[in-house]
Amino acid sequence: MKVRTIAAAAGMMCLSGFPVSASNLLLNPGFESGDFSDWTVTADTPVSGVAVAGTPIPDTYSSFSPFSVIVHSGSFAAYAVTCFYSTYGLCSPSGDPGDSLTLSQSVNLVGGQTYSIGFWFGNGSSNYDFGNSSNLAVNGTSIGFTSYPNPIYEGYQMVEGTYTATAGGPATVSFFLQGSGTGDAGFSFDDFFVNTPTPEPSSLLLMGSGLLLGAAVGLRRARLID
Numbered sequence: 001m002k003v004r005t006i007a008a009a010a011g012m013m014c015l016s017g018f019p020v021s022a023s024n025l026l027l028n029p030g031f032e033s034g035d036f037s038d039w040t041v042t043a044d045t046p047v048s049g050v051a052v053a054g055t056p057i058p059d060t061y062s063s064f065s066p067f068s069v070i071v072h073s074g075s076f077a078a079y080a081v082t083c084f085y086s087t088y089g090l091c092s093p094s095g096d097p098g099d100s101l102t103l104s105q106s107v108n109l110v111g112g113q114t115y116s117i118g119f120w121f122g123n124g125s126s127n128y129d130f131g132n133s134s135n136l137a138v139n140g141t142s143i144g145f146t147s148y149p150n151p152i153y154e155g156y157q158m159v160e161g162t163y164t165a166t167a168g169g170p171a172t173v174s175f176f177l178q179g180s181g182t183g184d185a186g187f188s189f190d191d192f193f194v195n196t197p198t199p200e201p202s203s204l205l206l207m208g209s210g211l212l213l214g215a216a217v218g219l220r221r222a223r224l225i226d
Helices: 002-016 202-225
Strands: 040-044 049-054 074-083 100-109 114-123 135-138 142-145 155-164 169-177 187-197
Touching: 074 100, 100 187, 114 135, 114 169, 135 155, 169 187
Parallel strands: none
Antiparallel strands: 040 100, 049 074, 074 187, 100 169, 114 155, 114 187, 135 169, 142 155
16 A cells, blocks of 8 residues: 555656746736835835836936836836946936835745745847846845846846845845946846745656656565565
8 A cells, every 4th residue: 555655646746747936935026016016115216117018218318229118027017217326427317326226025934945036137228238236135135146147138137146044034135226337227127036946847757756666666576475
């Protein structure tokens, strides 16, 4: 009976493959509510919001081509006018010492678990590539990057890092969103995530195959004893 139970479990594992997509801990990660619901927003920028694809993004540097919202998935994306202040001068045209957007959420983490944290950074300009000065942080401490596209080319590219929780409980995950040089540029941001990694399908298949082999050997021994 025990051997048959193992075989059945192994068979189900091979057939189902277990979930291959991680569970996202964030609420409203792609802004499909049409706004910033569930997010804490720190807008150090004159222009930010949530909109559908094609929505113009105003107040950008005059030498850049016009910007509009682009969407990575679904119907909506966040957007903001940002620039990185440097020794060359203040942001233009805003006149600010840096323009940025920070989005944060509190999530419950499990101590010892490693999480994948990131978002998709969108550049809707067909004429310019832009520098990336965005950042990811947990409880105010920056995390290491596994993917950090710089410059940001036309379309969407993923910014991603990993974080291993030192303790369980609530933690604030912050996404600091910024790009361009001293010229204000209009960017889109979509599909934010705080995921727990899942095993590769090939690993799951190997695990299930091992269980099936073990079950077959056990069944053969049981028949010999009988």
